[in-house]
Amino acid sequence: MTEPIIILEYAEDPLRWAAESLLKRFKSQLPNLGDLLIFVEEPTIAPVMRKQLLKSAQQYHFSSLLGPTICTLQDYALLLAPTQSIQISRAASELHLKKELESFTHLFGESDPWRLATTLLDLFDELTYQGISPGNNIDSFITRISDAWHIDNTRINQHSDEARIIYTLWHAWHEQLDAMQMQDEPMAIQKALQHLSGTTVKADFIYLLGITELKGIEGDCIRQLLEQGNTQLIIQSAKAAKLNADHESHTIPTCWQRLNQQINSDESNVQQIVANNSNKASSAFFEAVFNYQQEPLPIRAENFAELYPESPVQNKMQCVSANGIEQEAMLVKKQIAQWLDEGYRNIAIVSEDRKLSRRVRALLERDDIHVYDLAGWTLATTRVATVIEAWLQCIETNFSHYPLLELLKSSYSNLHTDPVEYEHAIYRFELDIVHHEQVASDLKRYRKHIEYRHQRLSWNEPQTKTITDILILLEKTAQPLQKAFRSNSRKSYLTADRYIAILMNNLQQLNLIQQLEQDDAGVTMLNLLEQLKHCTDQHPLPLSWGDFRDWLGQQFENSHFRPKVDSRDIQLLSLAQTRLMSFDRLVIAGNEYSHIPGSPDSTPYFNQQVRKELGLAVRQDHLSIKLHDYRRLIESALCNAQSSECKLLLTWRHQDQDEDIMPTPWLQAMQSFHQQAWGSNLLNDEFYQQMLDELKPKKQSPHTQDMPAASISAANINITLVPEFLSASSHQQLIDCPYKFFCSSILKLQAVEEIQEALSAADYGHKVHACLEAFHAPVAGFPEPFSLNFTDANRALAITHLEALSGKVFSKDIEANFQHRAWLQRWTAIIPNYIDWQISRTGFFKLQQTEQLATRAITQHTSLKGRLDRIDVTLAPVADGKNLNVIDYKTGSTNLSSKDITAGEQTQLLTYALLDDRIDSVQYLQLTPSKPSKTQAEFKSEQLASLKQSNLDRLNIILEQLGNGQDMPAWGSPKACAHCKMTGICRKQVVGESQENEA
Numbered sequence: 001m002t003e004p005i006i007i008l009e010y011a012e013d014p015l016r017w018a019a020e021s022l023l024k025r026f027k028s029q030l031p032n033l034g035d036l037l038i039f040v041e042e043p044t045i046a047p048v049m050r051k052q053l054l055k056s057a058q059q060y061h062f063s064s065l066l067g068p069t070i071c072t073l074q075d076y077a078l079l080l081a082p083t084q085s086i087q088i089s090r091a092a093s094e095l096h097l098k099k100e101l102e103s104f105t106h107l108f109g110e111s112d113p114w115r116l117a118t119t120l121l122d123l124f125d126e127l128t129y130q131g132i133s134p135g136n137n138i139d140s141f142i143t144r145i146s147d148a149w150h151i152d153n154t155r156i157n158q159h160s161d162e163a164r165i166i167y168t169l170w171h172a173w174h175e176q177l178d179a180m181q182m183q184d185e186p187m188a189i190q191k192a193l194q195h196l197s198g199t200t201v202k203a204d205f206i207y208l209l210g211i212t213e214l215k216g217i218e219g220d221c222i223r224q225l226l227e228q229g230n231t232q233l234i235i236q237s238a239k240a241a242k243l244n245a246d247h248e249s250h251t252i253p254t255c256w257q258r259l260n261q262q263i264n265s266d267e268s269n270v271q272q273i274v275a276n277n278s279n280k281a282s283s284a285f286f287e288a289v290f291n292y293q294q295e296p297l298p299i300r301a302e303n304f305a306e307l308y309p310e311s312p313v314q315n316k317m318q319c320v321s322a323n324g325i326e327q328e329a330m331l332v333k334k335q336i337a338q339w340l341d342e343g344y345r346n347i348a349i350v351s352e353d354r355k356l357s358r359r360v361r362a363l364l365e366r367d368d369i370h371v372y373d374l375a376g377w378t379l380a381t382t383r384v385a386t387v388i389e390a391w392l393q394c395i396e397t398n399f400s401h402y403p404l405l406e407l408l409k410s411s412y413s414n415l416h417t418d419p420v421e422y423e424h425a426i427y428r429f430e431l432d433i434v435h436h437e438q439v440a441s442d443l444k445r446y447r448k449h450i451e452y453r454h455q456r457l458s459w460n461e462p463q464t465k466t467i468t469d470i471l472i473l474l475e476k477t478a479q480p481l482q483k484a485f486r487s488n489s490r491k492s493y494l495t496a497d498r499y500i501a502i503l504m505n506n507l508q509q510l511n512l513i514q515q516l517e518q519d520d521a522g523v524t525m526l527n528l529l530e531q532l533k534h535c536t537d538q539h540p541l542p543l544s545w546g547d548f549r550d551w552l553g554q555q556f557e558n559s560h561f562r563p564k565v566d567s568r569d570i571q572l573l574s575l576a577q578t579r580l581m582s583f584d585r586l587v588i589a590g591n592e593y594s595h596i597p598g599s600p601d602s603t604p605y606f607n608q609q610v611r612k613e614l615g616l617a618v619r620q621d622h623l624s625i626k627l628h629d630y631r632r633l634i635e636s637a638l639c640n641a642q643s644s645e646c647k648l649l650l651t652w653r654h655q656d657q658d659e660d661i662m663p664t665p666w667l668q669a670m671q672s673f674h675q676q677a678w679g680s681n682l683l684n685d686e687f688y689q690q691m692l693d694e695l696k697p698k699k700q701s702p703h704t705q706d707m708p709a710a711s712i713s714a715a716n717i718n719i720t721l722v723p724e725f726l727s728a729s730s731h732q733q734l735i736d737c738p739y740k741f742f743c744s745s746i747l748k749l750q751a752v753e754e755i756q757e758a759l760s761a762a763d764y765g766h767k768v769h770a771c772l773e774a775f776h777a778p779v780a781g782f783p784e785p786f787s788l789n790f791t792d793a794n795r796a797l798a799i800t801h802l803e804a805l806s807g808k809v810f811s812k813d814i815e816a817n818f819q820h821r822a823w824l825q826r827w828t829a830i831i832p833n834y835i836d837w838q839i840s841r842t843g844f845f846k847l848q849q850t851e852q853l854a855t856r857a858i859t860q861h862t863s864l865k866g867r868l869d870r871i872d873v874t875l876a877p878v879a880d881g882k883n884l885n886v887i888d889y890k891t892g893s894t895n896l897s898s899k900d901i902t903a904g905e906q907t908q909l910l911t912y913a914l915l916d917d918r919i920d921s922v923q924y925l926q927l928t929p930s931k932p933s934k935t936q937a938e939f940k941s942e943q944l945a946s947l948k949q950s951n952l953d954r955l956n957i958i959l960e961q962l963g964n965g966q967d968m969p970a971w972g973s974p975k976a977c978a979h980c981k982m983t984g985i986c987r988k989q990v991v992g993e994s995q996e997n998e999a
């Protein structure tokens with residue numbers, strides 16, 4: 001007789017074992033297996049099991065089978081449930097519960113009601129799935145909670161609040177569902193399973209295959225099925241150690257121990273199956289490593305080495321530690337590409353770190369290697385969500401140029417029959433109307449300026465018509481949602497289904513539906529919108545615009561999109577998604593403590609003690625499931641490996657953003673055990689060390705004269721692309737970060753120019769420069785310069801003159817924006833300081849020129865150029881003709897340091913000094929309100945000559961190296977990166993600083 005519960009060793013292939021066992025038992029019925037049922041944990045495993053059955057049936061000479069039915073227990077129960085009550089979706093539940101919570105603000109004060117609604121629903125689902133209810137007596141529930149806290153009733157006030165809130169809201173929610181005559185999904189599943197438990201399932205035999213996690217309500221049902229006598233539960237589990245009471249609370253339960261708490265089966269019903277493969281030594285290795293209840297690890301390792309003088313896992317499994325996420329992702333990509341070259345096809349990349357998974361997938365796709373990503377990504381991160389978000393933001397911001405251009409430039413946009421003409425019209429609109437005319441919002445204003453432009457300048461008729469027609473279409477389409485956006489009374493609020501109906505209608509009018517239907521993500525989005533509309537129209541609920549937007553955004557976040565990939569040769573999975581699966585080659589990436597085991601999903605309700613008392617999952621359960629999945633995956637991969645080549649690669653990063661990272665304790669245990677037993681710890685063998693060395697960037701530092709060797713984040717150019725003229729700021733960029741120089745001075749990329757409605761600090765600086773220029777020399781359109789000598793007697797006159805002149809310079813902006821007065825006030829507060837500084841120079845220097853443009857050739861192809869704010873002449877006689885003093889105005893709060901200049905890090909003043917051989921000194925003049933104006937970072941004579949020469953030499957070397965094809969790395973310091981406008985395209989953020997600075 002066969003026992004109802006079969007526990008397979010991890011080394012066994014559970015699908016193959018189950019298929020062979022089933023076919024052997026029912027061989028007389030082949031090929032008709034229609035009366036058999038196989039319940040699996042996840043629907044994704046059903047096709048894999050069917051494939052395995054067909055493969056195993058070949059030994060009985062059958063190439064096709066009739067049945068069996070393979071599905072999840074929950075789906076089967078729902079199918080047999082007698083009454084199909086109306087089921088409320090999760091999206092509609094969030095909406096209704098949030099509304100319900102508005103009547104209970106006295107219970108939760110200022111808490112975010114959306115977050116409260118989602119976390120409460122998570123808790124209610126968990127309680128229902130575990131078959132737990134707070135009951136109908138609040139005092140008993142509070143007593144139950146206080147018992148869990150081990151405190152008496154006199155001290156439970158702070159804890160009773162939590163119990164009271166849960167109790168009250170649970171009942172309010174269930175009453176609301178009853179009033180709507182609806183039930184949520186967990187309630188429907190609970191009722192269906194209860195019904196199934198009381199029914200005799202009509203099947204010759206039932207297999208429950210590979211169950212790892214059980215909800216409380218499933219446990220009851222499985223117990224009933226096992227009692228029927230025609231059911232077999234097949235699971236994989238580590239050997240259950242006998243625990244003594246001291247160990248019990250610290251020990252991670254095995255999968256079987258955890259399941260049996262719910263099934264409560266007798267030991268006599270259980271049969272343990274030893275794996276039928278030749279690699280028993282590997283199985284023994286893992287058993288010895290993870291059997292924490294036995295002796296300490298060093299003793300276990302020593303004993304094991306006596307039995308097995310050679311490591312059974314050496315070479316079959318490799319552990320590699322990378323120095324950052326980029327290096328780890330590159331390493332995984334290289335390994336996958338190599339296995340593909342060797343002809344392997346059933347390959348898995350397993351990771352609990354979504355950031356790493358996304359990076360690996362991107363790197364593989366860059367090499368045209370497509371990955372089947374079972375988790376996919378949230379819909380909110382797709383281009384389709386971006387275009388819908390842009391439309392909704394247009395409504396909210398009166399068509400601000402940011403969302404408007406996002407919408408118009410989206411690859412989904414199809415607002416004109418001729419795409420080339422459309423593209424050109426949008427380009428001119430952005431450049432001429434938004435940037436040049438500085439129109440930042442309002443469809444009517446855009447159209448008015450288009451008309452001006454058309455009258456005055458080169459805007460031709462078709463282009464004007466194209467963009468005007470589009471703006472008219474947008475205006476007409478937006479009206480219903482704009483009206484809803486402006487509604488501020490409950491009576492005029494729309495219901496969620498109505499909002500979505502209008503939104504979908506808008507998409508239709510904007511010709512977007514047709515475009516979305518061509519695209520997998522677009523179809524997923526359209527389906528989601530349809531579902532949301534449908535699930536909210538049964539009990540319509542009026543919503544403010546803000547609530548609708550929060551709710552919709554949440555649905556985009558909660559929905560996933562999985563791109564279609566033809567081949568499943570390479571799969572990207574989480575640990576839980578690998579259950580029952582076997583692979584020819586396997587990478588487990590991201591073996592950091594923070595991901596494996598990681599932490600259970602956080603919940604704001606109940607601590608671990610209370611959760612345990614209530615029967616909810618606790619941290620030990622989380623650890624048990626993670627260890628089970630991790631160990632099963634590794635052990636099944638290794639124990640089936642017949643050859644000595646590497647079949648399993650485990651990677652992690654030991655460093656991130658200069659912080660040390662801990663690997664998972666289970667990897668540490670395997671390594672320590674191996675080290676103790678055989679003196680080697682499985683880490684970075686020669687082959688992988690070489691791979692890591694190839695991926696490691698070379699030392700890079702702004703202090704190094706030589707440009708560095710190849711780096712991951714670097715560009716390479718032809719010298720003819722270096723601009724003919726290098727300004728002081730491009731010279732500085734080249735020294736700060738060659739990659740930034742490459743982006744801004746060679747590719748000439750610019751961050752999107754801000755449409756300014758207020759004067760920026762940079763504009764303020766330009767105005768101050770203009771004031772001082774006009775104060776010292778005639779400038780067309782401004783009052784005369786100050787013509788008297790700068791003396792104490794004339795101080796007041798000079799101040800008044802500069803103040804009046806400054807008023808003129810700032811006047812245009814003051815009309816445009818009243819806030820600009822603050823900038824003028826800031827400058828007029830500085831004027832007396834400036835005049836005092838000017839007076840202090842009388843008799844020593846004479847102003848010669850302001851805003852002087854100068855150039856100097858440094859190579860055959862390249863010259864330096866600069867605009868010198870002010871040049872003074874020394875009045876004292878000089879012998880060598882070097883009598884010029886260059887002053888650079890600084891109006892911001894820049895921290896100017898002489899040290900940075902002598903170290904070669906700040907090049908602006910030295911670039912100016914290189915522009916004219918007569919320059920004898922250079923300095924900054926700080927113009928800030930808080931201190932008297934004074935010069936800073938002054939360099940002169942021999943010191944200046946020496947610094948000029950070393951800067952010139954360095955620049956010549958760099959230009960020569962660029963000419964020789966040297967890479968231009970992204971090595972910006974944190975300070976340089978903080979102000980860099982190229983961060984959006986710079987790879988340094990991904991590569992990570994630790995890696996960039998690696999020696």
Ligand code: SF4
Nearest residue numbers: 737970972977980986
């Ligand atoms: S972000 Fe930093 S490293 Fe990247 S280009 Fe800018 S300065 Fe260079």
